[in-house]
Amino acid sequence: MSNQATKGVSIGAGDSDDDEFGRIPSAADVQKTNTVEIMPNQFGYDDSDEEEETKDMGTDYDPPTRTYGIEEYTMSDATMKLFERELGQTSQLRQESKAPAKMMQTFSGQTTETTTETLTVGVEVQINTNKQEKEERKGRKHKKDKKWHDKKVKREDDWATGTNRKIDPNYILEIKQNQEFETYYREANILPAEEFDKFYQILKEPLDICFRINSVDKHFEKTQQEIEDLVQKMKGIDELKDKYPKKLLWYPNNLAYTFNECSRGEMRANPLLKNFHQFLILETEMGRIFRQEAVSMIPVTLLNIEPHHSVIDVCAAPGSKTIQILEQLHQAHEKIPKGFVIANDTDQKRAYLLTHQARRLNSSALFITNNDARFLPYLKIDEHNNNMKFDRILCDVPCSGDGTLRKNLALWKNFNSHLGHSCHPLQLHILERAFQHLKKGGRLVYSTCSFNPIENEAVVAAALSRHIKQMELVDVSKEVSPHLKYRPGLVNWRVYHRGKGKREGPAWYETYDKVPNYKRKVIKETMFTDTYTMFNNETDRPDDMKSDPLNLRRCLRLFPHDNNQGGFFVAVFTKVLDEHEGFIYDDMYQMNAWDDPRVKQKPILDDIREFAEEFEKDLKIHEEKNNVPQELSQQNQILSIVKDAQDQQKQAMKDSGIVFGKMSQIYDNKEHLFPFEKLLETKQDLWVNLQLFYGINAEFPCENLYFQKDTTNCIAFVSEGLSQLMKCQRKHKLKVVNLGVKLFSKNRDIKSPGKYRLLQEGLELLMPYMNDERKIQVSKLLLAQFLDKINFTFEELRNMGHSQFEGKEPGSAVITSGDLYVTIWIGVNNVSLMIGKEEIKSFKFLLINQ
Numbered sequence: 001m002s003n004q005a006t007k008g009v010s011i012g013a014g015d016s017d018d019d020e021f022g023r024i025p026s027a028a029d030v031q032k033t034n035t036v037e038i039m040p041n042q043f044g045y046d047d048s049d050e051e052e053e054t055k056d057m058g059t060d061y062d063p064p065t066r067t068y069g070i071e072e073y074t075m076s077d078a079t080m081k082l083f084e085r086e087l088g089q090t091s092q093l094r095q096e097s098k099a100p101a102k103m104m105q106t107f108s109g110q111t112t113e114t115t116t117e118t119l120t121v122g123v124e125v126q127i128n129t130n131k132q133e134k135e136e137r138k139g140r141k142h143k144k145d146k147k148w149h150d151k152k153v154k155r156e157d158d159w160a161t162g163t164n165r166k167i168d169p170n171y172i173l174e175i176k177q178n179q180e181f182e183t184y185y186r187e188a189n190i191l192p193a194e195e196f197d198k199f200y201q202i203l204k205e206p207l208d209i210c211f212r213i214n215s216v217d218k219h220f221e222k223t224q225q226e227i228e229d230l231v232q233k234m235k236g237i238d239e240l241k242d243k244y245p246k247k248l249l250w251y252p253n254n255l256a257y258t259f260n261e262c263s264r265g266e267m268r269a270n271p272l273l274k275n276f277h278q279f280l281i282l283e284t285e286m287g288r289i290f291r292q293e294a295v296s297m298i299p300v301t302l303l304n305i306e307p308h309h310s311v312i313d314v315c316a317a318p319g320s321k322t323i324q325i326l327e328q329l330h331q332a333h334e335k336i337p338k339g340f341v342i343a344n345d346t347d348q349k350r351a352y353l354l355t356h357q358a359r360r361l362n363s364s365a366l367f368i369t370n371n372d373a374r375f376l377p378y379l380k381i382d383e384h385n386n387n388m389k390f391d392r393i394l395c396d397v398p399c400s401g402d403g404t405l406r407k408n409l410a411l412w413k414n415f416n417s418h419l420g421h422s423c424h425p426l427q428l429h430i431l432e433r434a435f436q437h438l439k440k441g442g443r444l445v446y447s448t449c450s451f452n453p454i455e456n457e458a459v460v461a462a463a464l465s466r467h468i469k470q471m472e473l474v475d476v477s478k479e480v481s482p483h484l485k486y487r488p489g490l491v492n493w494r495v496y497h498r499g500k501g502k503r504e505g506p507a508w509y510e511t512y513d514k515v516p517n518y519k520r521k522v523i524k525e526t527m528f529t530d531t532y533t534m535f536n537n538e539t540d541r542p543d544d545m546k547s548d549p550l551n552l553r554r555c556l557r558l559f560p561h562d563n564n565q566g567g568f569f570v571a572v573f574t575k576v577l578d579e580h581e582g583f584i585y586d587d588m589y590q591m592n593a594w595d596d597p598r599v600k601q602k603p604i605l606d607d608i609r610e611f612a613e614e615f616e617k618d619l620k621i622h623e624e625k626n627n628v629p630q631e632l633s634q635q636n637q638i639l640s641i642v643k644d645a646q647d648q649q650k651q652a653m654k655d656s657g658i659v660f661g662k663m664s665q666i667y668d669n670k671e672h673l674f675p676f677e678k679l680l681e682t683k684q685d686l687w688v689n690l691q692l693f694y695g696i697n698a699e700f701p702c703e704n705l706y707f708q709k710d711t712t713n714c715i716a717f718v719s720e721g722l723s724q725l726m727k728c729q730r731k732h733k734l735k736v737v738n739l740g741v742k743l744f745s746k747n748r749d750i751k752s753p754g755k756y757r758l759l760q761e762g763l764e765l766l767m768p769y770m771n772d773e774r775k776i777q778v779s780k781l782l783l784a785q786f787l788d789k790i791n792f793t794f795e796e797l798r799n800m801g802h803s804q805f806e807g808k809e810p811g812s813a814v815i816t817s818g819d820l821y822v823t824i825w826i827g828v829n830n831v832s833l834m835i836g837k838e839e840i841k842s843f844k845f846l847l848i849n850q
């Protein structure tokens with residue numbers, strides 16, 4: 001039988017028409033089921049449903065994937081193990097068992113690595129494109145060189161990711177040189193001169209693997225025990241020396257580990273190491289552990305999130321920190337927390353990748369959006385148009401990423417001292433916009449994986465100096481564990497220009513007025529310390545504040561040689577005054593966001609206009625409150641700048657002949673609409689039918705169910721806090737990627753009421769409210785058999801002594817054994833599992849370890 005048939009039958013997700021959430025087997029498929037052969041070397045199952053479901057609301061999902069050629073235990077082995085241990089029926093089953101098989105497994109993941117790699121590539125592309133254009137103009141493009149270069153970088157990347165083991169490590173050490181990096185950071189005085197060599201040296205050493213146990217997973221204590229058992233075994237082996245996972249002592253509740261991995265050769269030679277590596281891969285796939293660089297775990301730990309908080313992660317993809325935030329929201333192990341997190345990213349593909357990652361948590365408190373964080377629209381909290389303010393905000397902004405050099409070989413080649421300069425305006429703009437969204441008394445964490453003061457303290461200082469009465473840096477020294485070494489933020493820095501060709505060498509600038517005009521495209525005023533030194537003039541400041549008027553020393557600098565980790569920068573802010581209570585900006589809003597040609601696109605200018613209108617509204621209230629005389633009023637200044645920019649843009653449009661759609665048209669586009677409606681408001685009948693069909697009792701909080709307006713393809717459940725936000729949804733101009741946990745998905749071929757099938761990810765929420773109508777108790781053995789074979793005819797089941805599936809209305813149902821439950825499809829004369837390959841593997845594992 002072809003794979004095609006297997007695909008149609010097993011879960012039927014492949015050819016989805018316009019159903020974005022996958023489809024269930026049609027009647028024709030179900031007929032085919034009887035003749036399906038399960039291939040001995042597969043799970044008899046095509047995981048296209050995985051892809052199908054990650055498409056979510058609208059666009060195709062295309063996450064980067066990696067292939068690991070690892071040897072896997074086979075279904076038959078696993079089932080066998082279970083039988084051996086639990087049932088003692090080995091001899092008979094051995095005869096029946098299929099030949100053990102090998103499989104290739106593909107998974108996308110390794111969150112932190114993806115973050116920085118992709119990010120760097122992004123920056124690289126930008127820089128290279130410019131450079132390339134110039135070269136083309138000058139007729140100096142060396143195609144051959146480029147080919148050679150690309151090949152070399154690929155080889156190096158392969159080496160770094162372990163794909164190519166042939167490259168000599170000495171050659172890699174040669175590559176790990178960057179004169180500009182060395183010069184820039186030596187002279188930037190980011191740390192005492194005598195420490196520089198140690199700092200530079202450790203950057204050339206590979207980074208330890210770090211991972212975190214998913215504290216939301218109900219089996220997390222078991223996972224922790226498994227790791228501890230493995231560690232004990234590894235400790236007892238002399239050859240391993242210190243190569244075993246060690247607890248990250250500063251991470252709360254002992255849930256994070258660091259592991260000094262060795263070369264693949266060494267790993268092969270030692271089965272325990274190899275086993276552990278495979279254990280890591282498997283556990284990551286199952287969502288029980290998350291791999292994340294240690295320093296990247298710090299920002300969320302300093303957000304102090306509580307389950308009732310409203311949180312926004314403005315630059316969230318690929319989502320390692322969003323997942324940490326969700327863990328904090330679920331810390332009380334409530335399935336439905338009061339609070340929620342909006343995970344936003346401007347890159348649509350990455351936002352979909354985030355959806356994929358976060359599926360491991362199945363949280364009703366997650367809302368994924370795809371907006372530019374610089375112009376994040378205000379969300380309305382009530383019908384009086386009051387703006388929603390967040391308890392917690394994370395700004396893990398795009399950056400040059402030089403703190404990740406230990407795991408990012410390509411950056412050794414691509415680093416240049418102007419990467420940070422190009423990130424600074426974007427970072428500042430994102431941070432300032434985030435300030436506007438923070439609740440009074442709330443907390444905001446700004447972070448980068450860069451050492452560069454231009455991306456760190458300079459951004460913090462510029463943003464703070466414009467919100468001096470409103471925002472403060474928090475002293476978190478007492479909140480950070482003594483096991484984590486960090487350095488205080490810098491108070492002084494200079495701004496570098498690497499020069500221009502042979503004519504002009506590099507130069508450092510201490511004040512903006514010394515920067516020649518032609519360099520001001522790269523060097524901005526906000527990068528200098530003198531943007532804030534005016535506060536030194538305030539006589540009532542204590543002496544120690546005079547040298548550090550903005551408390552920049554309260555920032556945290558993480559250096560790789562301090563903790564044997566990567567580099568990071570973290571600043572924690574709180575809002576002490578609301579916009580209405582104090583100055584919004586001490587100075588006129590200087591940042592010329594619209595300097596950036598990309599910003600000159602019409603849709604973005606429209607967004608800015610909306611932002612400016614909101615800003616002017618706040619300013620008006622402030623000026624009225626403070627009796628600011630009309631001649632000193634700053635109202636309309638921004639709006640008039642935006643209007644000018646819009647006029648210029650119109651002219652540019654006319655000149656170029658490019659026509660942009662109107663914003664209203666853009667929002668009319670399905671993808672940009674805020675697309676959800678409350679189920680009970682318009683589709684009460686549907687809910688009543690679902691309740692009857694699935695035996696869901698009246699206790700279920702059905703007022704938190706939402707569906708996608710245009711298609712009704714999918715019904716999602718959201719937490720209380722998100723539901724509150726949905727009430728005012730018509731006022732929101734958010735581009736939505738995903739919302740809450742999906743409980744039901746529509747199948748058009750099947751007649752109501754079984755038209756909506758249950759989705760595995762929503763089961764945990766729904767199960768406590770379902771009676772036994774569509775919830776079928778099975779033995780461990782039968783569940784294991786289902787996991788092995790996926791599909792049984794009624795006749796086969798009858799011969800095995802199970803007739804409980806017969807006589808039921810065809811449609812979706814659940815089989816449950818102990819605390820495990822799996823979605824199935826009851827056909828006319830057969831029953832099939834409705835879960836993906838990865839989930840099957842995960843259930844098999846859980847079953848064995850139950």
Ligand SMILES: C[S@@+](CC[C@H](N)C(=O)[O-])C[C@H]1O[C@@H](n2cnc3c(N)ncnc32)[C@H](O)[C@@H]1O
Nearest residue numbers: 315316317318319320321346347372373396398
């Ligand atoms: C450092 S990464 C974030 C990593 C993420 N916080 C995590 O822990 O997985 C920065 C992200 O910012 C996004 N980004 C860049 N410019 C943005 C903007 N203007 N608005 C929102 N997101 C932006 C990038 O697409 C990238 O995913």
